[in-house]
Amino acid sequence: MKASPTNTQAAAAILEVVARIPRGRITTYGAVASRAGQPRRARLVGRVLSQLPAASRLPWHRVVGAGGRLALPQGSAAYERQVARLRREGVEVARGRADLRKHGWNSPVGGLDRWLWRVGDSGDET
DNA sequence: ACAATGACGCCTC
């Protein structure tokens, strides 16, 4: 039975991590890969997600590229779908880019940490 | 077995 495309284990781990992403938060392919125990397998994450059945309840839309850039082809149906879902969860998306700084999973910003670290309050960003 | 491709990432120009 090798009807399984990629390593079922890695794939399962990846799916589990993605399923774990809290609503309203986003993370990156690389981060998911690392969390799944497969560092440097960002591409594998993308592959797994790309093969997700349409009926899947997985919050794949919470996974974006490094820096919050959306990895899907801009203008594609999937792309629009992701943007819509993210915004619906309160995630700001502008110019093909999600605000990872604000909604990043485990990001320093997102609550109390913002006060502790004063992220984005030191005038280092716009 | 080799070349090309892709929901990636980081570096350099």
Next chain:
DNA sequence: AGAGGCGCCATTG
């Protein structure tokens, strides 16, 4: 900031 190049990995032609 936009564009190009190289590294990585698994699938496909």
